[in-house]
Amino acid sequence: MEFKISNEFLSQIETLISENRSLELLLLLEDIHFADIAEIMGELDDFGAGYIFNTLDSEKTAEILLELDEEVREKILRNLTPKEIAEELDELSTDDAADIIGELTKHIKDQVISELEDVEHAKDIVDLLRYDEDSAGGLMGKELVQVNENWSVLTCVKEMRAQAENVTRVHSIYVVDDEGRLTGRLSLKDLLTTSTRTPISEVYIKKVDYVKVDTKDVEVARIMQKYDLEAIPVVDELGRLVGRITIDDIIDVIKEEADKDYQLAAGISKDVEADDSILALTKARLPWLVLALLGSFVAVKVSRTFEGAMENYAVLFFFTPLIAAMAGNVGVQSSAIIVQGLANNTLGGTIWHRLFKELKLSLFNGLILAVILMLGSHFIIGVDYSISITVAIALLSVILIASLIGTFVPITLNKYGIDPALATGPFITTSNDILGILIYFSIAKVILGF
Amino acid sequence: MEFKISNEFLSQIETLISENRSLELLLLLEDIHFADIAEIMGELDDFGAGYIFNTLDSEKTAEILLELDEEVREKILRNLTPKEIAEELDELSTDDAADIIGELTKHIKDQVISELEDVEHAKDIVDLLRYDEDSAGGLMGKELVQVNENWSVLTCVKEMRAQAENVTRVHSIYVVDDEGRLTGRLSLKDLLTTSTRTPISEVYIKKVDYVKVDTKDVEVARIMQKYDLEAIPVVDELGRLVGRITIDDIIDVIKEEADKDYQLAAGISKDVEADDSILALTKARLPWLVLALLGSFVAVKVSRTFEGAMENYAVLFFFTPLIAAMAGNVGVQSSAIIVQGLANNTLGGTIWHRLFKELKLSLFNGLILAVILMLGSHFIIGVDYSISITVAIALLSVILIASLIGTFVPITLNKYGIDPALATGPFITTSNDILGILIYFSIAKVILGF
Known part of the structure; x- marks a missing residue:
C-alpha cells in the first residue's frame, strides 16, 4: 500500500515543472505524503526541487523540509530569507525546529530566531538549542500535556484540551507539583473513567520513568526499549519537567548506533552515505x-x-x-x-x-x-x-x-x-x-x- | 533513574532464596519492574530463577516470561504444566502469547491452547499462529479499537470504552464498514471535540496507511519509519481489518536487521549471542x-x-x-x-x-x-x-x-x-x-x- 515513485511519475513531474504548470503540479501532489514528496525532490535537480517547494503551501513544506536529505535541505534553505525559514519553523514541533536551526550558520540562526512569530514557541526552541545533540535534552520536545497534582479531574480535562492543541500525539499526561517537579503520570483511561470532581492526587500513578536532560541518547534508547515505553519525560537538575522524548526519535538513535558499529567494523570512521561527496x-x-x-x-x-x-x-x-x-x-x-x-x-x-x-x-x-x-x-x-x-x-x-x-x-x-x-x-x-x-x-x- | 542490578542486591536475593524466605523476597521485588526481574533471573542459577518465578503472582510472571532470554524461558516453561502455561498466556496480549506458543513443541502447543480460558483470546492466538513469523501477520496483535462507519460518536465512545479494556495503549481508532473492511481512522482529538450525535462517517479520516498480512516485516518497518507511524493496521486479502502492529515490535525488527548485517560482515552466519552454547x-x-x-x-x-x-x-x-x-x-x-x-x-x-x-x-x-x-x-x-x-x-x-x-x-x-x-x-x-x-x-x- 506504499507509494512508489515510478519513472513515469517522475518525468510527468519534470514536464510540469519545465512547462511551469504549477496548478497541475499542485493537483498531482495533493494526495502524496510529505515523506514521498521529499523523496521525489531528492530525485529532481536543484531547480525542480526548489520549484516544488515554492509551489506547495507552508503547512506541507515545513514537514517536507524535515524529511529531506540534509544536502537538499541546505540548498532549499539557502534560497529562503530568514523570515521565510522562521515561517516554516513556526509550523514544526519544537524539537524538529531546533534540529533544523542547529544546521544553520550562527549568523542566520539568530536572524531566524528573531523572526519566529509565536513567542512561546521561540522560547522553547531557544531553550532546546542549549542542550548537547547526543543528550536527552537534545532529543526532547517541549510539547507535552501536564497537569497539577492539586487540580480536579474536571480542571485537568479542560486544561488538557487546551494543551493538546499543540501536541500531535498524547502519549501520557504528566503530573507536576506547584514547583513544576515531576511527581507522576495519569492514564487517559483512568481519566475517562473517573468522576470529574475527584482530585487528581487520588487517581494519578506516583511511579513514573524519566530521564535527566544530560542522560546520553543511547542510554535513553536503552531505557525506553527495556521498559517498552513510547514516550519518556525529561527533567532538569531540580527534577522539574522540561520536555518529553518520543519513540520515533529513539528509532533514529538505535539505527544510527547500529550503523556506526557496522561502519567501524568495515573500516569507515565517519557517518557517511554512498551519495556523499x-x-x-x-x-x-x-x-x-x-x-x-x-x-x-x-x-x-x-x-x-x-x-x-x-x-x-x-x-x-x-x-x-x-x-x-x-x-x-x-x-x-x-x-x-x-x-x-x-x-x-x-x-x-x-x-x-x-x-x-x-x-x-x-x-x-x-x-x-x-x-x-x-x-x-x-x-x-x-x-x-x-x-x-x-x-x-x-x-x-x-x-x-x-x-x-x-x-x-x-x-x-x-x-x-x-x-x-x-x-x-x-x-x-x-x-x-x-x-x-x-x-x-x-x-x-x-x-x-x- | 534506571534500576541497576548491584552485586549486593543479587547476593541478597540469593540468600533469601537459599534460606527459603519467600515473603521477604516478594517484598524486595515488589517495586522492581518486570524487565529488571527478568534480568535478575538471567543472572541466577536455574533453581534461583525458578524459585523467583514460583514466588511471584501470575500477573507479574506473564510479563517476566516475555522479557526473559529464550534459554531461561525454555527452562522455566519446561517446569510448568500446560495448564500453568495457559494461565500465563491468558495474561498476555495476543501477539506476545502467540510468540511464546510458537516456541513450544507441537505436542505441548496443542495442550496449552486447549487449556486457554478466554475463548476469544484463544481464537485470536490460534489465528495469529497461522502467519509467517517474518510477515506483518506474524508481528501483529489482535488488540485494537474499531468502530463502524455507520455509528454515531456516542455509540463509538461507549463501544470504545468496552474495547479499550483489552488494549493497553490506544494508538488509533480504526473505522470499518459492515463487512469489516478498513475504511479509515478516527483521531481521539476529533472524537473529543465533536458533538455526540454526529455520525462517525462525517468526522473520520478516509485515508489510512495499512499493510497486508503477508507484507514482509522489514517492509513494515520501512513504511512505519518513513511515515512516522506508531501503529499500523493490518488487513487480509479482502481488505478486512485483522490486526495492528505497534512501533515497539518494529524496533525489534530494525535492531535484528541491523545486527544481522553486522554479523554477516563479521563472518557470523546465524543470529548468535556471546552467551550461546x-x-x-x-x-x-x-x-x-x-x-x-x-x-x-x-x-x-x-x-x-x-x-x-x-x-x-x-x-x-x-x-x-x-x-x-x-x-x-x-x-x-x-x-x-x-x-x-x-x-x-x-x-x-x-x-x-x-x-x-x-x-x-x-x-x-x-x-x-x-x-x-x-x-x-x-x-x-x-x-x-x-x-x-x-x-x-x-x-x-x-x-x-x-x-x-x-x-x-x-x-x-x-x-x-x-x-x-x-x-x-x-x-x-x-x-x-x-x-x-x-x-x-x-x-x-x-x-x-x-
Whole structure:
C-alpha cells in the first residue's frame, strides 16, 4: 500500500515543472505524503526541487523540509530569507525546529530566531538549542500535556484540551507539583473513567520513568526499549519537567548506533552515505587504509626477519597470506560478538569467563581447520608432511591467539570508556596479520629449524 | 533513574532464596519492574530463577516470561504444566502469547491452547499462529479499537470504552464498514471535540496507511519509519481489518536487521549471542572459516604459480600479505557502504553511476596509498626502486579492482533477491585476497620480467 515513485511519475513531474504548470503540479501532489514528496525532490535537480517547494503551501513544506536529505535541505534553505525559514519553523514541533536551526550558520540562526512569530514557541526552541545533540535534552520536545497534582479531574480535562492543541500525539499526561517537579503520570483511561470532581492526587500513578536532560541518547534508547515505553519525560537538575522524548526519535538513535558499529567494523570512521561527496568518503575511508598500510609494513618487516627460511623452505612463504587472512577472520568474528553483546547489554560474566569460553570455542574450531589445512596442503597443494604439519600447528596457534585478542581488546576498550567497535575492522585484521605472521614463522622455525 | 542490578542486591536475593524466605523476597521485588526481574533471573542459577518465578503472582510472571532470554524461558516453561502455561498466556496480549506458543513443541502447543480460558483470546492466538513469523501477520496483535462507519460518536465512545479494556495503549481508532473492511481512522482529538450525535462517517479520516498480512516485516518497518507511524493496521486479502502492529515490535525488527548485517560482515552466519552454547557459536562461525580457508588454498595455489620469481625477486613474497590485506580492506569498505545504502533505501542512480564514482574515489585514495607504499618500501623496508615501484603500481591496481568488486557484487546480489550483506565479510576478503595476489604477481611479472 506504499507509494512508489515510478519513472513515469517522475518525468510527468519534470514536464510540469519545465512547462511551469504549477496548478497541475499542485493537483498531482495533493494526495502524496510529505515523506514521498521529499523523496521525489531528492530525485529532481536543484531547480525542480526548489520549484516544488515554492509551489506547495507552508503547512506541507515545513514537514517536507524535515524529511529531506540534509544536502537538499541546505540548498532549499539557502534560497529562503530568514523570515521565510522562521515561517516554516513556526509550523514544526519544537524539537524538529531546533534540529533544523542547529544546521544553520550562527549568523542566520539568530536572524531566524528573531523572526519566529509565536513567542512561546521561540522560547522553547531557544531553550532546546542549549542542550548537547547526543543528550536527552537534545532529543526532547517541549510539547507535552501536564497537569497539577492539586487540580480536579474536571480542571485537568479542560486544561488538557487546551494543551493538546499543540501536541500531535498524547502519549501520557504528566503530573507536576506547584514547583513544576515531576511527581507522576495519569492514564487517559483512568481519566475517562473517573468522576470529574475527584482530585487528581487520588487517581494519578506516583511511579513514573524519566530521564535527566544530560542522560546520553543511547542510554535513553536503552531505557525506553527495556521498559517498552513510547514516550519518556525529561527533567532538569531540580527534577522539574522540561520536555518529553518520543519513540520515533529513539528509532533514529538505535539505527544510527547500529550503523556506526557496522561502519567501524568495515573500516569507515565517519557517518557517511554512498551519495556523499568523494572528499567526505575519502575522509571516512582513507585514514583506516593508511593505518592498515602502515601496519602491513610491520608485517612485511616481520616476515623479512625470517628470510633465512627462503633457502630450504621457500614454500612457507606461499602460506603467509592464508595464515594472515585466517587470523584476521577469526579476530573479527570474536570481536564482533563481543561488540554486539556490549551494545545490546547482554554480556554477562567476567572477562576471564569470556576468555576461557572463547579459548574452548577456538580450540574446537581451530582443530577442525588445522586438520583441513594439514590434509589440504598435502593433497591439494602438494607440500611435504613436515610442511603441512607445521602450517597446521601454526594455524591452530594463530587462531587461538587471534580469538583471545578479539575477545580481550573490545572488553578492555569498553572498560576504559572507548567505543569497543573500534576494535573490529582494519584495526584487528592488521594487528592479527602482524601477530599471525610472527607466530607462524616462529613455530615453523622451532619445528623445521632454519 | 534506571534500576541497576548491584552485586549486593543479587547476593541478597540469593540468600533469601537459599534460606527459603519467600515473603521477604516478594517484598524486595515488589517495586522492581518486570524487565529488571527478568534480568535478575538471567543472572541466577536455574533453581534461583525458578524459585523467583514460583514466588511471584501470575500477573507479574506473564510479563517476566516475555522479557526473559529464550534459554531461561525454555527452562522455566519446561517446569510448568500446560495448564500453568495457559494461565500465563491468558495474561498476555495476543501477539506476545502467540510468540511464546510458537516456541513450544507441537505436542505441548496443542495442550496449552486447549487449556486457554478466554475463548476469544484463544481464537485470536490460534489465528495469529497461522502467519509467517517474518510477515506483518506474524508481528501483529489482535488488540485494537474499531468502530463502524455507520455509528454515531456516542455509540463509538461507549463501544470504545468496552474495547479499550483489552488494549493497553490506544494508538488509533480504526473505522470499518459492515463487512469489516478498513475504511479509515478516527483521531481521539476529533472524537473529543465533536458533538455526540454526529455520525462517525462525517468526522473520520478516509485515508489510512495499512499493510497486508503477508507484507514482509522489514517492509513494515520501512513504511512505519518513513511515515512516522506508531501503529499500523493490518488487513487480509479482502481488505478486512485483522490486526495492528505497534512501533515497539518494529524496533525489534530494525535492531535484528541491523545486527544481522553486522554479523554477516563479521563472518557470523546465524543470529548468535556471546552467551550461546559453544555448539551454536561453532555452527555460526565455522562454516565461514572453512570457506575462507578453502579460498586461501586457491590463493596459495596462485602465488605458487609465480614460484619462478623466487630466484631473483624473493622479496616480492614478503609483500603478498600486504597486498592481500589492502585488497580485503578496500573491498569491505566499498561493499559496506553499498549494503548500508541498500538497507536504508538511500541508494540512488544506476549501477554504472555507482561504479564510476567508486572508480574515481579509489583512484584518488589508491594513488595516495601507492605513493606511501612506494616511499615506505624503499626507505623503511629498504627494497630497490624497481621493486617499490612495482608493488606501488600493483597496490593501485588491486585497490581499483577490489573497490569495483565491492561495489558490483552487493548491488548484483540485491538485484537477484539475495541478501547483499552476504557480500561483505569473509566472502569479499577471501575473493579479494585471491584476486589481489594474482594481479600483484601478474603486474610484477610484466614489469620485472621473471
